[in-house]
Amino acid sequence: MAEASSNPEAATREGLYMERVFDAPVDLVWRAWTDPEHAKKWWGPADYTCPFAEIDLRVGGKSKMCMQDADGNKIWSVGTYKEIVPLKRIVTTDSFSDADGNIVPASHYGMEIDLPLEMMLTITFEDLGGGKTKMTLNHVGLGEMESGANEGWSQSFDKLAASLAA
Amino acid sequence: MPTDTLSPTFAALADPTRRAILARLSDGEASVTELAEPFAMSLPAVSKHLKVLERAGLIARGRQAQWRPARLNADRLKDASDWLGHYRRFWEESFDRLDEYLKEMQAKTNKQGREKPQRKENKNGRSEQ
Numbered sequence: 001m002a003e004a005s006s007n008p009e010a011a012t013r014e015g016l017y018m019e020r021v022f023d024a025p026v027d028l029v030w031r032a033w034t035d036p037e038h039a040k041k042w043w044g045p046a047d048y049t050c051p052f053a054e055i056d057l058r059v060g061g062k063s064k065m066c067m068q069d070a071d072g073n074k075i076w077s078v079g080t081y082k083e084i085v086p087l088k089r090i091v092t093t094d095s096f097s098d099a100d101g102n103i104v105p106a107s108h109y110g111m112e113i114d115l116p117l118e119m120m121l122t123i124t125f126e127d128l129g130g131g132k133t134k135m136t137l138n139h140v141g142l143g144e145m146e147s148g149a150n151e152g153w154s155q156s157f158d159k160l161a162a163s164l165a166a
Numbered sequence: 167m168p169t170d171t172l173s174p175t176f177a178a179l180a181d182p183t184r185r186a187i188l189a190r191l192s193d194g195e196a197s198v199t200e201l202a203e204p205f206a207m208s209l210p211a212v213s214k215h216l217k218v219l220e221r222a223g224l225i226a227r228g229r230q231a232q233w234r235p236a237r238l239n240a241d242r243l244k245d246a247s248d249w250l251g252h253y254r255r256f257w258e259e260s261f262d263r264l265d266e267y268l269k270e271m272q273a274k275t276n277k278q279g280r281e282k283p284q285r286k287e288n289k290n291g292r293s294e295q
Binding site for chain 2: 015016018020022024028029032038042043045046135137139
Protein backbone atom coordinates (compact mmCIF):
# COMPACT_ATOMS: atom_id res chain seq x y z
CA MET A 1 0.00 0.00 0.00
CA ALA A 2 2.95 2.26 -0.43
CA GLU A 3 2.11 5.17 -2.66
CA ALA A 4 4.09 5.30 -5.86
CA SER A 5 6.04 8.49 -6.22
CA SER A 6 7.34 9.68 -9.57
CA ASN A 7 9.67 12.15 -7.86
CA PRO A 8 12.50 10.37 -6.03
CA GLU A 9 13.43 13.58 -4.24
CA ALA A 10 9.93 14.03 -2.88
CA ALA A 11 10.00 10.44 -1.68
CA THR A 12 12.44 11.33 1.05
CA ARG A 13 10.73 14.50 2.23
CA GLU A 14 9.38 14.64 5.74
CA GLY A 15 8.93 17.41 8.22
CA LEU A 16 9.70 20.91 7.08
CA TYR A 17 11.08 21.13 3.57
CA MET A 18 12.16 24.39 1.96
CA GLU A 19 14.11 25.35 -1.10
CA ARG A 20 15.55 28.60 -2.29
CA VAL A 21 17.57 29.72 -5.29
CA PHE A 22 20.22 32.29 -4.46
CA ASP A 23 21.86 34.63 -6.91
CA ALA A 24 25.30 33.57 -5.71
CA PRO A 25 27.84 30.89 -6.60
CA VAL A 26 27.74 27.69 -4.59
CA ASP A 27 31.09 28.27 -2.84
CA LEU A 28 29.80 31.54 -1.43
CA VAL A 29 26.56 29.99 -0.15
CA TRP A 30 28.57 27.17 1.38
CA ARG A 31 30.85 29.66 3.11
CA ALA A 32 27.86 31.57 4.44
CA TRP A 33 26.79 28.36 6.23
CA THR A 34 30.16 27.09 7.38
CA ASP A 35 32.22 30.15 8.30
CA PRO A 36 31.05 31.52 11.65
CA GLU A 37 31.88 35.11 10.73
CA HIS A 38 29.62 34.83 7.68
CA ALA A 39 26.93 32.87 9.51
CA LYS A 40 26.66 35.65 12.10
CA LYS A 41 25.54 38.01 9.35
CA TRP A 42 22.31 36.19 8.53
CA TRP A 43 21.43 33.60 11.16
CA GLY A 44 18.03 34.18 12.77
CA PRO A 45 14.69 35.75 11.86
CA ALA A 46 14.15 39.41 11.02
CA ASP A 47 14.78 41.70 14.02
CA TYR A 48 17.29 39.25 15.47
CA THR A 49 21.06 39.48 15.45
CA CYS A 50 23.58 36.69 15.84
CA PRO A 51 26.22 37.83 18.33
CA PHE A 52 27.91 34.42 18.62
CA ALA A 53 28.60 31.57 16.22
CA GLU A 54 30.98 28.67 16.67
CA ILE A 55 31.37 26.06 13.94
CA ASP A 56 33.64 23.03 14.12
CA LEU A 57 33.06 21.73 10.62
CA ARG A 58 33.87 18.03 10.78
CA VAL A 59 31.83 14.92 11.37
CA GLY A 60 31.26 14.77 15.13
CA GLY A 61 32.18 18.45 15.42
CA LYS A 62 29.79 20.86 17.12
CA SER A 63 28.17 24.11 16.23
CA LYS A 64 26.82 26.63 18.69
CA MET A 65 24.77 29.63 17.65
CA CYS A 66 23.15 32.49 19.48
CA MET A 67 20.37 34.72 18.30
CA GLN A 68 19.39 37.84 20.12
CA ASP A 69 16.22 39.91 19.90
CA ALA A 70 15.96 43.69 20.11
CA ASP A 71 15.56 43.53 23.90
CA GLY A 72 18.79 41.59 24.28
CA ASN A 73 17.16 38.21 25.01
CA LYS A 74 19.44 35.44 23.80
CA ILE A 75 18.40 32.09 22.39
CA TRP A 76 21.15 29.50 22.03
CA SER A 77 21.21 26.39 19.91
CA VAL A 78 23.69 23.58 19.35
CA GLY A 79 24.25 20.93 16.73
CA THR A 80 26.54 17.99 16.01
CA TYR A 81 27.62 17.41 12.41
CA LYS A 82 26.69 13.97 11.10
CA GLU A 83 27.70 14.33 7.49
CA ILE A 84 29.68 16.90 5.52
CA VAL A 85 30.11 16.79 1.75
CA PRO A 86 31.90 20.01 0.77
CA LEU A 87 29.81 22.30 -1.44
CA LYS A 88 27.03 19.72 -1.55
CA ARG A 89 25.54 18.61 1.73
CA ILE A 90 25.47 19.16 5.48
CA VAL A 91 23.62 16.93 7.94
CA THR A 92 23.54 18.06 11.54
CA THR A 93 21.48 17.64 14.67
CA ASP A 94 19.77 20.74 15.99
CA SER A 95 18.62 21.52 19.53
CA PHE A 96 17.95 24.47 21.76
CA SER A 97 20.62 24.90 24.41
CA ASP A 98 21.63 27.13 27.28
CA ALA A 99 24.62 29.48 27.00
CA ASP A 100 26.94 26.61 28.02
CA GLY A 101 25.71 24.42 25.18
CA ASN A 102 23.61 22.04 27.30
CA ILE A 103 20.51 20.87 25.41
CA VAL A 104 17.29 22.33 26.81
CA PRO A 105 13.60 22.02 25.82
CA ALA A 106 11.88 24.88 23.98
CA SER A 107 10.05 25.69 27.22
CA HIS A 108 13.41 26.89 28.58
CA TYR A 109 12.86 29.91 26.37
CA GLY A 110 9.20 30.26 27.24
CA MET A 111 8.03 28.71 23.98
CA GLU A 112 4.84 26.81 24.39
CA ILE A 113 5.42 24.63 21.38
CA ASP A 114 6.24 21.06 22.27
CA LEU A 115 9.33 20.38 20.16
CA PRO A 116 11.38 17.23 19.94
CA LEU A 117 14.54 17.81 22.01
CA GLU A 118 16.76 16.89 19.13
CA MET A 119 16.03 17.46 15.49
CA MET A 120 17.89 16.74 12.30
CA LEU A 121 18.73 19.32 9.68
CA THR A 122 19.82 18.44 6.16
CA ILE A 123 21.00 21.26 3.92
CA THR A 124 21.90 20.61 0.30
CA PHE A 125 23.63 22.89 -2.18
CA GLU A 126 23.37 22.61 -5.94
CA ASP A 127 25.36 24.64 -8.45
CA LEU A 128 22.84 25.74 -11.06
CA GLY A 129 25.50 27.46 -13.16
CA GLY A 130 25.52 31.13 -14.06
CA GLY A 131 26.34 32.09 -10.48
CA LYS A 132 23.13 30.63 -9.07
CA THR A 133 22.76 28.10 -6.29
CA LYS A 134 19.78 26.03 -5.25
CA MET A 135 19.69 25.32 -1.56
CA THR A 136 17.29 22.94 0.13
CA LEU A 137 16.63 22.51 3.81
CA ASN A 138 14.89 19.64 5.54
CA HIS A 139 14.11 19.94 9.24
CA VAL A 140 12.69 16.89 10.98
CA GLY A 141 12.17 15.58 14.47
CA LEU A 142 14.14 12.43 15.19
CA GLY A 143 11.04 10.36 15.87
CA GLU A 144 10.13 10.87 12.27
CA MET A 145 13.47 9.75 10.95
CA GLU A 146 13.32 6.58 12.97
CA SER A 147 9.84 5.75 11.77
CA GLY A 148 11.29 4.82 8.40
CA ALA A 149 8.63 6.86 6.70
CA ASN A 150 9.26 7.16 3.02
CA GLU A 151 6.83 9.70 1.80
CA GLY A 152 6.63 13.45 2.11
CA TRP A 153 3.69 14.63 4.08
CA SER A 154 4.19 18.24 4.94
CA GLN A 155 1.99 19.62 2.14
CA SER A 156 -0.93 17.33 2.77
CA PHE A 157 -0.48 17.89 6.46
CA ASP A 158 -0.54 21.65 5.99
CA LYS A 159 -3.79 21.33 4.08
CA LEU A 160 -5.23 19.19 6.80
CA ALA A 161 -4.19 21.67 9.47
CA ALA A 162 -5.64 24.52 7.41
CA SER A 163 -8.94 22.72 6.99
CA LEU A 164 -9.10 22.25 10.75
CA ALA A 165 -8.42 25.90 11.40
CA ALA A 166 -11.20 26.91 9.00
CA MET B 167 10.57 17.32 32.93
CA PRO B 168 10.60 18.04 29.19
CA THR B 169 7.87 16.09 27.46
CA ASP B 170 8.93 15.11 24.02
CA THR B 171 5.50 14.28 22.67
CA LEU B 172 6.02 15.59 19.17
CA SER B 173 8.23 12.75 18.00
CA PRO B 174 5.49 10.09 18.20
CA THR B 175 3.15 12.64 16.64
CA PHE B 176 5.38 13.03 13.62
CA ALA B 177 6.02 9.31 13.37
CA ALA B 178 2.27 8.79 13.33
CA LEU B 179 1.78 11.47 10.70
CA ALA B 180 4.49 10.07 8.46
CA ASP B 181 2.19 7.36 7.10
CA PRO B 182 -0.14 8.24 4.19
CA THR B 183 -2.93 5.94 5.36
CA ARG B 184 -2.91 7.47 8.81
CA ARG B 185 -3.04 10.94 7.32
CA ALA B 186 -5.99 9.87 5.21
CA ILE B 187 -7.68 8.54 8.35
CA LEU B 188 -7.12 11.90 10.06
CA ALA B 189 -8.52 13.72 7.03
CA ARG B 190 -11.62 11.52 7.20
CA LEU B 191 -11.97 12.19 10.93
CA SER B 192 -11.83 15.92 10.35
CA ASP B 193 -15.36 15.46 8.93
CA GLY B 194 -16.52 13.86 12.17
CA GLU B 195 -16.09 10.73 14.25
CA ALA B 196 -16.18 7.32 12.62
CA SER B 197 -16.07 3.63 13.50
CA VAL B 198 -13.30 1.25 12.52
CA THR B 199 -15.60 -0.30 9.90
CA GLU B 200 -16.36 3.09 8.39
CA LEU B 201 -12.68 4.00 8.35
CA ALA B 202 -11.70 0.72 6.70
CA GLU B 203 -14.10 1.14 3.78
CA PRO B 204 -12.16 3.52 1.51
CA PHE B 205 -8.85 1.72 2.07
CA ALA B 206 -9.70 -1.87 1.18
CA MET B 207 -7.97 -2.84 4.40
CA SER B 208 -8.76 -5.43 7.03
CA LEU B 209 -10.28 -4.21 10.28
CA PRO B 210 -7.24 -5.33 12.30
CA ALA B 211 -4.98 -3.34 9.98
CA VAL B 212 -7.08 -0.22 10.49
CA SER B 213 -7.17 -0.85 14.23
CA LYS B 214 -3.40 -0.96 14.23
CA HIS B 215 -3.20 2.44 12.56
CA LEU B 216 -5.74 3.81 15.02
CA LYS B 217 -3.63 2.58 17.92
CA VAL B 218 -0.60 4.46 16.59
CA LEU B 219 -2.70 7.61 16.17
CA GLU B 220 -4.18 7.19 19.64
CA ARG B 221 -0.76 6.71 21.26
CA ALA B 222 0.40 9.88 19.53
CA GLY B 223 -2.59 11.68 20.98
CA LEU B 224 -3.89 12.57 17.53
CA ILE B 225 -7.21 10.81 18.05
CA ALA B 226 -9.35 9.73 20.96
CA ARG B 227 -11.52 6.60 21.03
CA GLY B 228 -15.02 6.30 22.43
CA ARG B 229 -15.65 4.20 25.52
CA GLN B 230 -18.31 1.81 24.19
CA ALA B 231 -16.69 -1.60 23.93
CA GLN B 232 -18.24 -2.54 20.63
CA TRP B 233 -18.48 0.67 18.69
CA ARG B 234 -15.50 2.71 19.63
CA PRO B 235 -15.76 5.71 17.36
CA ALA B 236 -12.50 7.52 16.72
CA ARG B 237 -12.37 11.28 16.70
CA LEU B 238 -9.71 13.78 15.92
CA ASN B 239 -7.73 15.51 18.66
CA ALA B 240 -7.32 18.82 16.87
CA ASP B 241 -5.15 20.34 19.63
CA ARG B 242 -2.38 17.84 19.12
CA LEU B 243 -2.48 18.35 15.39
CA LYS B 244 -2.23 22.08 15.97
CA ASP B 245 0.88 21.57 18.12
CA ALA B 246 2.52 19.82 15.21
CA SER B 247 1.41 22.59 12.90
CA ASP B 248 2.92 25.19 15.24
CA TRP B 249 6.19 23.31 15.20
CA LEU B 250 6.35 23.61 11.44
CA GLY B 251 5.14 27.19 11.43
CA HIS B 252 7.73 28.22 13.97
CA TYR B 253 10.60 26.84 11.96
CA ARG B 254 9.22 27.89 8.61
CA ARG B 255 9.27 31.47 9.83
CA PHE B 256 12.74 31.08 11.33
CA TRP B 257 14.22 29.77 8.09
CA GLU B 258 12.30 31.99 5.71
CA GLU B 259 13.44 35.12 7.51
CA SER B 260 16.98 33.80 7.92
CA PHE B 261 17.12 33.03 4.20
CA ASP B 262 15.89 36.54 3.36
CA ARG B 263 18.81 37.87 5.37
CA LEU B 264 21.16 35.34 3.76
CA ASP B 265 19.97 36.49 0.33
CA GLU B 266 20.79 40.10 1.23
CA TYR B 267 24.14 39.14 2.69
CA LEU B 268 25.15 37.10 -0.36
CA LYS B 269 24.43 40.15 -2.52
CA GLU B 270 26.55 42.29 -0.22
CA MET B 271 29.41 39.80 -0.29
CA GLN B 272 29.34 39.67 -4.08
CA ALA B 273 29.23 43.43 -4.42
CA LYS B 274 32.38 43.53 -2.31
CA THR B 275 34.10 40.75 -4.29
CA ASN B 276 33.26 42.43 -7.59
CA LYS B 277 34.73 45.68 -6.36
CA GLN B 278 37.93 43.93 -5.32
CA GLY B 279 37.95 42.08 -8.64
CA ARG B 280 37.90 45.35 -10.51
CA GLU B 281 40.61 46.85 -8.34
CA LYS B 282 43.03 43.95 -8.61
CA PRO B 283 44.11 44.32 -12.25
CA GLN B 284 44.57 48.01 -11.62
CA ARG B 285 46.98 47.32 -8.80
CA LYS B 286 48.82 44.86 -10.98
CA GLU B 287 49.22 47.46 -13.70
CA ASN B 288 50.65 49.93 -11.24
CA LYS B 289 53.26 47.39 -10.22
CA ASN B 290 53.93 46.43 -13.83
CA GLY B 291 52.35 43.02 -13.40
CA ARG B 292 54.74 41.97 -10.64
CA SER B 293 53.13 41.06 -7.43
CA GLU B 294 55.05 41.10 -4.20
CA GLN B 295 55.48 37.71 -2.53
